[in-house]
Amino acid sequence: MQSPQQYYGTGKRKTAIARVYLRPGNGQIVINHKSLDDYFGDDAHRYMVRQPLEITETLERFNVLVNVRGGGANGQAGAIRHGLARALSLLPEEEMRPTLKRAGLLTRDAREVERKKYGQPGARKRYQYSKR
Numbered sequence: 001m002q003s004p005q006q007y008y009g010t011g012k013r014k015t016a017i018a019r020v021y022l023r024p025g026n027g028q029i030v031i032n033h034k035s036l037d038d039y040f041g042d043d044a045h046r047y048m049v050r051q052p053l054e055i056t057e058t059l060e061r062f063n064v065l066v067n068v069r070g071g072g073a074n075g076q077a078g079a080i081r082h083g084l085a086r087a088l089s090l091l092p093e094e095e096m097r098p099t100l101k102r103a104g105l106l107t108r109d110a111r112e113v114e115r116k117k118y119g120q121p122g123a124r125k126r127y128q129y130s131k132r
Contacts, residue, residue: 018079
Protein backbone atom coordinates (compact mmCIF):
# COMPACT_ATOMS: atom_id res chain seq x y z
CA MET A 1 0.00 0.00 0.00
CA GLN A 2 2.92 2.36 0.66
CA SER A 3 4.48 3.71 -2.50
CA PRO A 4 7.76 5.62 -2.47
CA GLN A 5 5.80 8.76 -3.41
CA GLN A 6 3.15 8.62 -0.68
CA TYR A 7 2.99 7.76 3.01
CA TYR A 8 -0.18 7.22 5.02
CA GLY A 9 -1.04 7.54 8.71
CA THR A 10 -4.29 7.26 10.66
CA GLY A 11 -4.72 9.51 13.67
CA LYS A 12 -7.39 9.48 16.36
CA ARG A 13 -8.38 11.81 19.19
CA LYS A 14 -11.67 11.67 21.14
CA THR A 15 -14.23 10.86 18.41
CA ALA A 16 -12.25 12.40 15.53
CA ILE A 17 -10.51 10.21 12.94
CA ALA A 18 -8.00 11.63 10.45
CA ARG A 19 -6.57 9.94 7.36
CA VAL A 20 -3.29 11.70 6.52
CA TYR A 21 -1.43 11.34 3.20
CA LEU A 22 2.13 12.63 2.89
CA ARG A 23 3.48 13.38 -0.60
CA PRO A 24 6.69 15.10 -1.77
CA GLY A 25 5.94 18.76 -2.45
CA ASN A 26 6.33 22.34 -1.26
CA GLY A 27 4.59 22.36 2.14
CA GLN A 28 0.89 22.70 1.26
CA ILE A 29 -1.54 21.36 3.88
CA VAL A 30 -5.07 20.58 2.63
CA ILE A 31 -7.77 19.43 5.06
CA ASN A 32 -11.13 18.26 3.64
CA HIS A 33 -10.44 20.18 0.37
CA LYS A 34 -9.65 23.43 2.24
CA SER A 35 -6.31 25.02 3.11
CA LEU A 36 -5.08 24.79 6.71
CA ASP A 37 -5.75 28.52 7.29
CA ASP A 38 -9.31 28.24 5.94
CA TYR A 39 -10.14 25.08 7.89
CA PHE A 40 -8.80 26.13 11.32
CA GLY A 41 -9.40 29.73 12.38
CA ASP A 42 -7.44 29.35 15.64
CA ASP A 43 -3.64 29.71 15.63
CA ALA A 44 -3.32 27.04 18.35
CA HIS A 45 -4.97 24.44 16.11
CA ARG A 46 -2.77 25.42 13.15
CA TYR A 47 0.34 25.10 15.31
CA MET A 48 -0.86 21.72 16.57
CA VAL A 49 -1.20 20.41 12.99
CA ARG A 50 2.23 21.74 11.91
CA GLN A 51 4.04 20.49 15.04
CA PRO A 52 5.28 17.10 13.70
CA LEU A 53 6.61 18.79 10.53
CA GLU A 54 8.40 21.51 12.53
CA ILE A 55 9.99 19.05 14.96
CA THR A 56 11.34 16.90 12.10
CA GLU A 57 12.26 19.99 10.00
CA THR A 58 10.25 18.77 6.98
CA LEU A 59 7.77 21.67 6.70
CA GLU A 60 8.77 22.62 3.12
CA ARG A 61 9.43 19.06 1.85
CA PHE A 62 5.97 17.51 1.82
CA ASN A 63 2.40 18.26 0.80
CA VAL A 64 -0.12 16.97 3.32
CA LEU A 65 -3.59 15.81 2.27
CA VAL A 66 -6.03 15.11 5.12
CA ASN A 67 -9.53 13.66 5.36
CA VAL A 68 -10.90 14.16 8.87
CA ARG A 69 -14.34 13.54 10.36
CA GLY A 70 -16.02 13.46 13.75
CA GLY A 71 -15.38 15.44 16.91
CA GLY A 72 -14.78 19.16 17.23
CA ALA A 73 -11.93 21.45 16.21
CA ASN A 74 -9.64 20.42 19.08
CA GLY A 75 -10.18 16.70 18.55
CA GLN A 76 -9.70 17.02 14.80
CA ALA A 77 -6.46 18.98 15.19
CA GLY A 78 -5.17 16.34 17.62
CA ALA A 79 -6.16 13.52 15.26
CA ILE A 80 -4.39 15.20 12.33
CA ARG A 81 -1.25 15.69 14.42
CA HIS A 82 -1.28 12.02 15.45
CA GLY A 83 -1.80 10.81 11.86
CA LEU A 84 0.89 13.13 10.50
CA ALA A 85 3.40 11.92 13.09
CA ARG A 86 2.61 8.30 12.18
CA ALA A 87 3.08 9.00 8.46
CA LEU A 88 6.41 10.78 9.09
CA SER A 89 7.65 7.85 11.18
CA LEU A 90 7.35 5.62 8.08
CA LEU A 91 9.90 7.63 6.07
CA PRO A 92 12.76 5.23 5.27
CA GLU A 93 15.66 7.63 4.58
CA GLU A 94 15.73 9.57 7.87
CA GLU A 95 15.22 8.15 11.32
CA MET A 96 12.42 10.44 12.52
CA ARG A 97 10.68 7.98 14.81
CA PRO A 98 12.88 8.64 17.92
CA THR A 99 12.43 12.42 17.54
CA LEU A 100 8.64 12.08 17.25
CA LYS A 101 8.52 9.56 20.11
CA ARG A 102 10.55 11.87 22.39
CA ALA A 103 8.08 14.69 21.66
CA GLY A 104 5.19 12.36 22.57
CA LEU A 105 3.51 12.69 19.15
CA LEU A 106 3.23 8.96 18.38
CA THR A 107 1.25 8.17 21.53
CA ARG A 108 -2.52 8.02 21.05
CA ASP A 109 -4.30 10.23 23.61
CA ALA A 110 -6.75 7.67 25.00
CA ARG A 111 -8.88 10.11 26.98
CA GLU A 112 -12.56 9.97 26.01
CA VAL A 113 -15.68 11.70 27.32
CA GLU A 114 -17.15 9.85 30.31
CA ARG A 115 -20.74 8.79 29.84
CA LYS A 116 -23.63 10.45 31.68
CA LYS A 117 -25.00 8.32 34.53
CA TYR A 118 -28.70 7.88 35.24
CA GLY A 119 -30.12 9.77 38.20
CA GLN A 120 -27.51 12.52 37.79
CA PRO A 121 -27.27 15.66 35.65
CA GLY A 122 -23.88 14.64 34.21
CA ALA A 123 -21.14 12.04 34.37
CA ARG A 124 -20.04 12.96 37.90
CA LYS A 125 -22.15 15.93 39.01
CA ARG A 126 -24.90 15.09 41.49
CA TYR A 127 -28.17 16.85 42.13
CA GLN A 128 -28.02 19.20 45.12
CA TYR A 129 -28.64 17.48 48.45
CA SER A 130 -31.45 18.89 50.53
CA LYS A 131 -32.28 17.58 54.05
CA ARG A 132 -35.79 19.08 54.45
